[in-house]
Amino acid sequence: MVSFKLEPDAALSNAEKQMLKEAKNRPVVYDEDSPELTPAMEEAFVAARKAKPYKVEPLTVYVSPATIEKAKSIKGDYMEVLGRLLDKAVNEYVLMKI
Secondary structure: OOOOOOOOOOOOOHHHHHHHHHHOOOOOOOOOOOOOOOHHHHHHHHHHHHHOOOOOOOOOOOOOHHHHHHHHHOOOOHHHHHHHHHHHHHHHHHHHHO
8 A cells, every 4th residue: 555645735747747647548457455346336336325425514623733733643634533523522512412
């Protein structure tokens, strides 16, 4: 697995742009970790997405620098971490009100 952090002002080099152009013409290669979908698997994915659509809404929240640093110290995308924590906090708050 390859991971990297995309910087907002990052730009592709000419070599990277050329690699992307060439990749468009290459065939898809399937393996045991990424098998070709059967029609039944494809239908299951579509049905699952229709049953539970994935929706997020962007939100600007102001938090202290200390909170940001704590969130960044947790492995993974710190904004995703904060988003999940906010979702859980709101869910718990709603349950307390019932």
